[in-house]
Amino acid sequence: MSSDGPSRSWPGGLSGAARSVWAKHDYDMGGWLPLWRHMADSAAVAGRLWDEWLPLSVRRLVADALPGGADDARWLAVWLAATHDIGKATPAFACQVEELADTMRAAGLDMPLHKQMSDRRLAPHGLAGQLLLQQWLVERRGWPKRATTQFAIIAGGHHGVPPGQSDIYELARHPGLLRTPGSEDVWRGAQDELLDTAASVCGVEERLDVWQQVKLPQPVQVLLTALVIVADWIASNPDLFPYFPDGRATDPERIEAAWRGLDLPGPWQAVEPEGEPAEIFAARFDLPPGARIRPVQEEAVRLARAMSAPGLMVIEAPMGEGKTEAALAVAEIFAARSGAGGCFVALPTMATGNAMFPRLLHWLGRLPDERADPGAHSVFLAHSKAALNEDFVGLTRGRRGRVADVDRDGADDVWRPRADERATSAELVAHHWLRGRKKGMLSSFAVGTIDQLLFAGLKSRHLALRHLAVAGKVVVIDEAHAYDTYMNAYLDRVLSWLGAYGVPVVVLSATLPARRRRELAEAYAGAGSGSDGFDSVEADGYPLLTGVVPGAEPRTVLPAASGRRTDVRVERLDDDVEILADRLADDLSEGGCALVVRNTVARVHETAACLRERFGDDRVTVAHARFLDLDRVENDAGLLAAFGSPEKVAAAGGSRPDGGHVVVASQVVEQSLDVDFDLLVTDLAPVDLLLQRMGRLHRHQRGEDQGDRPQRLRTARCLVTGVDWTAAVPEPVRGSCLVYGEHALLRSLAVLDPHLAGTSGTGHTVRLPDHISPLVQSAYGPRPAGPPQWREAMDQARDEHELKQIEQRVKADAFLLNEAARPGRPLVGWVEAGVGDADDTRGGKAQVRDSRESLEVLVVRRRADGALTTVPWLGEGRGGLELPTEAVPPARAARAVAASGLRLPYQFTFAKVIDQAIEELETECVQAWQAKESHWLAGELVLVLDENGRTRLAGYDIHYTRSDGLEVHRAD
Structure with a gap:
């Protein structure tokens, strides 16, 4: 035909x-x-x-x-x-x-x-x-x-x-x-x-x-x-x-x-890049004059060309080595050879997805295409707040299509837009038809949270569409170390289907345990655990590239070191904020910038309050996840403008603070933020995350031999705290144990102990990147670690950890898709006993994450005269806009409210509390905002703060400030 x-x-x-x-x-x-x-x-x-x-x-x-x-x-x-x-x-x-x-x-x-x-x-x-x-x-x-x-x-x-x-x-x-x-x-x-x-x-x-x-x-x-x-x-x-x-x-x-x-855009038809790897990178990415590409980038291109067919490539390299650019270059080669029509980049969080999206657009703008008339590429930002991302909104175009309820005994996919639409580039478009939670991922190019990929392993309605969305792409998975046993169960199952589809996959990590690397390779290749031929995948060495093609022997490549090296002096610091303040006052006496990373937001607030008393409000900045959406975006931009690379700080028109400055942050600074500090103080964390935090220390060269840094901070130093060092077995603080589990923390401490004690052979020094792989493999390996007197406590923590892993695996199995069956077996009952619709919301993410459903609200302010307004500090004319209560707010005001989303903390994840909170919020509902034409506000819960940023909800006092974000305390 x-x-x-x-x-x-x-x-x-x-x-x-x-x-x-x-x-x-x-x-x-x-x-x-x-x-x-x-x-x-x-x-x-x-x-x-x-x-x-x-x-x-x-x-x-x-x-x-x-x-x-x-x-x-x-x-x-x-x-x-x-x-x-x-x-x-x-x-x-x-x-x-x-x-x-x-x-x-x-x-x-x-x-x-x-x-x-x-x-x-x-x-x-x-x-x-x-x-x-x-x-x-x-x-x-x-x-x-x-x-x-x-x-x-x-x-x-x-x-x-x-x-x-x-x-x-x-x-x-x-x-x-x-x-x-x-x-x-x-x-x-x-x-x-x-x-x-x-x-x-x-x-x-x-x-x-x-x-x-x-x-x-x-x-x-x-x-x-x-x-x-x-x-x-x-x-x-x-x-x-x-x-x-x-x-x-x-x-x-x-x-x-x-x-x-x-007017549906056609798929990308990739042109395999020719020439030396350095030429490819120069053509695709902004390299400074005279810059050379990293060895890991060069070898990734060579391995992609040498593999017998596009398959799975695992790229392990230190922070700041350009793994993302390497993955995109490999994606070009894999797409040209496999016929893939696009690329999906999966990241741990919405914040990291937002940071990646403009980088993808920049790359797309330089891609060749074999189509005689390439036209537009369809692009999608795949997370629930995409309509608030200016880069994505700027690509939207087209009209709203009407889909009638035509079949009566089945649900149609009705697109309910939450984005402005305006004509823009004819080359990259967020196509009008390819939007919405079921169709958006069908776009040729997408950036989104890892949930979007994990949903392909969840028994859910219209799962076939999610499979089609990834089956025609190259998939890039960033920060692969960041997922727990529950999420890894879904990731491994999805990898098994991607392997069956022949989908090329690139996995990125700075800190990946060898056992986990093997699990990823076996899942993709459709091999059972412990299969013959995969021992080489557990190879030592760092940086490391691993290539896997189903049915072929895996390949490993050890790229040369790039020459970037940071020697980090590590020390213990007692867990006392006054001691911390004294130490910072001493170390920052000549100026400089310090980063203090806490494992809980409560510890962030406690630390910031103490340091402000000592240093003043203008010398202490707070960053964590409990800020309004727009405030978080502004926070990240501010960190990059003040603490990014010298080139990016200059380009942003910012400047590095003088006179000493402290950023007190939660884990939001661990990933995908290219920030650089003179001194690091960190709560004890699993060793891979601790190394990620160290990657924010002396990340860029500032003068010869770091000579532009203050004299006493020219040696990179990491102070490890959040531990009772006086106990027979050092005891991490309770909040850290709740977040990470005692086992991971004690294993981290065990492998770091020789460095903290100065008996490591390098004294008190952790050498990056040389020590990254040995520390990670030791912490996550099977051999005992730590002093003999710790053994009983560590064995007990291990038993509790293994029991939790079993519980997570069993819990994940409830809705986990089966592996592909033998040819000819029909899909009868394929998603039977599933979850219904996979849902990209805070609650929906609990389907593929082992977490409680959380409550998200939109925050507005009530003036003394009773009028509702947007919060006053929002920039670009969005702050303090009056909000009518008898009609739908104007589009600009409604969008500003929608961009003031806030996730309530763990106190509101318990069933009794969340039910009470919803009931109280619904009593304050503005009925006019629930009209169907109110695309931004209909169906949303709105939290109303007074002029001092305070309210009470479900028995908790809530206080929000632009400087510190959300604080929650049980009401008296």
């Missing part, structure tokens, strides 16, 4: 009965669409999607499963799209609109009234279509029944959940829902006519006899299901495919106009 469509056309010689079957009805406008017309529309859209939108890698995977290769694959995709709604040719569906049902009755398709079919819920049209298609293949095409389900399941699952065995069994026991008793022959005749015509028009009549011998791999079934879903959604959009009172329309003008109106 040519890309122009089938050689025969609809409706062909369909009888009056077959023509009378309806598929779509607009209750408001009165229009309707016959089933044959929707079948034709869906088939035509699927053909266009296959030819112009689907990445080559996905098309190849489907083609490899079929005897006729690429031609078979396209024919099959179009035919499955044409037949997916055949279940609407049943009395269970048709009875829903009485006037259209009467027309069908007049044509001989008798059916009971809607109210007479109380059991019609047993026959959702997807499942009904699966059974009809199976019967047609058996009775009219001579297929064995066991061969039919792997194809018919695509119709069964096109509303997001493939049916389970019990669903199939129950419908089979109620044949009257498929064909009305007494009119079975007429119903069967109409159904067969529609399916016969679909086979003829789609050109698959001769292929059907061959396909009955095929065993479709489950990954192929998933991708075909997803393609049919996308085709159905587009063909169901009445703005693109209008309904007509009499159901008439003409081909091909109808299809051409719809496709032109959709």
Whole structure:
């Protein structure tokens, strides 16, 4: 079949009965669409999607499963799209609109009234279509029944959940829902006519006899299901495919106009970069004049070229070595060789995702494309606050499409926009159709939180779309060390599916335990734990590159050191804020910048209060996660402008503080913030995170031999605190144990103890990067560590840790997707007993993170006169805007409120407290803000502060200030 469509056309010689079957009805406008017309529309859209939108890698995977290769694959995709709604040719569906049902009755398709079919819920049209298609293949095409389900399941699952065995069994026991008793022959005749015509028009009549011998791999079934879903959604959009009172329309003008109106950007067609690695980096990234690329970057490019096929690459290198740029260069090579049509970069948090997004856009602006007319690349920022990101909002364009409730027994994906729309670059666009929680990841390029990737391992509705979204991309996973046992269970399962799809993956980490590296490699390769041939993956050495191609021997490469080295003097510091203040006063007596990292926000506030008394408010800055969204963005920008690299500080028009300055921060400074301090004080943390914090110490060269730093701070020093050093076994503070667990902290302390005691062979020095891998491997390895007198305490902590790991694995298994089954096994029950919709909200993240559901509010202020306003300090004219309570606020004010989101702390994660908090917040709800046109505020909880930034909620006193963020204390 040519890309122009089938050689025969609809409706062909369909009888009056077959023509009378309806598929779509607009209750408001009165229009309707016959089933044959929707079948034709869906088939035509699927053909266009296959030819112009689907990445080559996905098309190849489907083609490899079929005897006729690429031609078979396209024919099959179009035919499955044409037949997916055949279940609407049943009395269970048709009875829903009485006037259209009467027309069908007049044509001989008798059916009971809607109210007479109380059991019609047993026959959702997807499942009904699966059974009809199976019967047609058996009775009219001579297929064995066991061969039919792997194809018919695509119709069964096109509303997001493939049916389970019990669903199939129950419908089979109620044949009257498929064909009305007494009119079975007429119903069967109409159904067969529609399916016969679909086979003829789609050109698959001769292929059907061959396909009955095929065993479709489950990954192929998933991708075909997803393609049919996308085709159905587009063909169901009445703005693109209008309904007509009499159901008439003409081909091909109808299809051409719809496709032109959709204006869907095609996939990236990567051009494999040629030349030396240094030339590639110079062409893609802003390198300072005369700068040389790092050895790890050069070797990553060489390994990607040397691998027998695109696969998994693990890049381990110190902080600040340019791992992200290396990953993007590797992604170009992998995409060109695999046919991937885009790239997804997954990061631990929204903040790190926001920081990465402009870097991705910069890279995209320099990418070549093999398409003769590249047009636009679709881009997406994949997290729940994307509509507040200025870089992303600046890319939005297009119109809002109307998706009617057309199927009645299934939920449509209705896009509810939360972003301004304005025309911008024709090269990078956040496309109007590719937005929303289910469709956004289908964009060619995306940056988002790791949750978006982990959702691909969660049994949830429309999971096939998430698989299609990643199956056609190169996936980059940053900060791979940052995830616990629960999240790793999902990550490993997703990697197993990515390996089955042949998706190239690049994993980045500065501090990855060797055992974890092996687990990632085995998961991707589809090998069992401890499989032969993977011992080399646990190789020593640092930096380290690991290349894995399923079915081939893994490869490891040890790049040369870059020459960047920081010797960090480590010391114990008693956990007393007055002692800390004295030490800082001494060390900063000549000026300089110190970073104090605390493991809890409560300790941040306590420390900052003490230091302000000693140094003054203007010399102490606070940073943690309990700030309003806009305040957090401003905080990060302020840190970079004051404490970033000399070049970036100058470019931002900022300056490094004089006279001594202290930043007191939580873990928000650990990752993806390129900040540089003269002195580090840190609570004890797991050793990999402690090393990450050390990476913020003397990160950049400031003068020859750091000569631009104060004299007494030219040697990098890290003071470790948050520990009772006087105990027989040093005791981490309670808050740190609650965050990280005692086992990880004691193991960290055990491997650091020789350095803290000055007996390490290098005295009190931790040498970066030389000591990174030895410390991490020792801390996470199986061998005992620490002095003998610590053994009992460490063994007890280990037992508690292992028990928690078991609990996390069991908990994760509850909704964890199974691994891909053998070819030919249908997706029956694929997401059965799942979570429903995967949800990108604070609560939804608990689906793939071992955390309690948290409560998020939007913060406004109540003036003394009772008027509500946005908080007063917001910049760019957003602060202090008056908010009407009898109407929806103006767009600028509403958006400022939406950008003032705040996550309430752990006190509000307990069921009784969170229920009380929600009840109290709902009593303060402004009803006018709940109107459907209030895209920013409808459905949100609003926390109202008084003029002093205070309120009381669920028995807690709440205080918010611009300088310190949120503080919460139990009310007296």
